[in-house]
Amino acid sequence: QKEVEQNSGPLSVPEGAIASLNCTYSDRGSQSFFWYRQYSGKSPELIMSIYSNGDKEDGRFTAQLNKASQYVSLLIRDSQPSDSATYLCAVTGGTSYGKLTFGQGTILTVHP
Amino acid sequence: SAVISQKPSRDICQRGTSLTIQCQVDSQVTMMFWYRQQPGQSLTLIATANQGSEATYESGFVIDKFPISRPNLTFSTLTVSNMSPEDSSIYLCSGMGLAGVVGTDTQYFGPGTRLTVL
Numbered sequence: 242q243k244e245v246e247q248n249s250g251p252l253s254v255p256e257g258a259i260a261s262l263n264c265t266y267s268d269r270g271s272q273s274f275f276w277y278r279q280y281s282g283k284s285p286e287l288i289m290s291i292y293s294n295g296d297k298e299d300g301r302f303t304a305q306l307n308k309a310s311q312y313v314s315l316l317i318r319d320s321q322p323s324d325s326a327t328y329l330c331a332v333t334g335g336t337s338y339g340k341l342t343f344g345q346g347t348i349l350t351v352h353p
Numbered sequence: 354s355a356v357i358s359q360k361p362s363r364d365i366c367q368r369g370t371s372l373t374i375q376c377q378v379d380s381q382v383t384m385m386f387w388y389r390q391q392p393g394q395s396l397t398l399i400a401t402a403n404q405g406s407e408a409t410y411e412s413g414f415v416i417d418k419f420p421i422s423r424p425n426l427t428f429s430t431l432t433v434s435n436m437s438p439e440d441s442s443i444y445l446c447s448g449m450g451l452a453g454v455v456g457t458d459t460q461y462f463g464p465g466t467r468l469t470v471l
Contacts, residue, residue: 273458275460283464284445284464284465285462286462287459287460287461329395329396338458339384339386339401339460340386340401340411341388341398341447343395
């Protein structure tokens with residue numbers, strides 16, 4: 242059974258700091274990795290997708306993937322109070338194409 | 354990207370009744386899925402909605418409890434049958450694989466249906 246684990250929260254960082262969110266997955270056949278942001282009472286919103294080892298940057302967000310270690314992370318630079326949300330790591334691929342397995346989520350609070 | 358709508362956005366139902374949730378995508382998508390998010394929890398996949406055939410259910414979910422239809426590439430319904438308070442959750446549909454766009458497995462989510470069962 243596929244498992245996705247995220248670092249336990251909640252995570253609190255000051256405005257302007259770097260927030261680091263981590264995720265590990267159990268299925269070595271996983272091929273696609275996603276970070277979603279979910280505000281309270283809202284549905285998940287895709288922030289980043291990553292498919293290859295290494296870093297992928299998009300604005301203030303950087304996703305990092307290490308398939309050998311089965312590890313994916315999300316860095317948020319210059320954190321803003323508007324970044325306060327639950328961040329969900331999701332994984333798919335292998336024999337389960339399209340079926341997202343989500344981690345339990347990490348609650349991030351950015352305080353002024 | 355795809356825009357996904359769901360109806361109803363929320364409902365309060367009595368135990369023993371059924372509720373059908375509708376999901377509409379503004380573009381044809383290859384795959385549609387239904388997820389459940391219980392209070393304070395993450396998302397759990399219920400089933401893959403297959404066009405013109407029976408849905409594929411994940412472990413712990415059965416067709417009698419969660420019948421799903423998908424008559425075309427842009428629409429699907431999920432019914433929560435014989436409801437109990439344990440079914441109180443947010444139900445979300447998602448779409449993946451925009452028609453004509455090769456190689457994308459990005460999933461877009463609808464706004465969700467918040468269900469409370471009394």
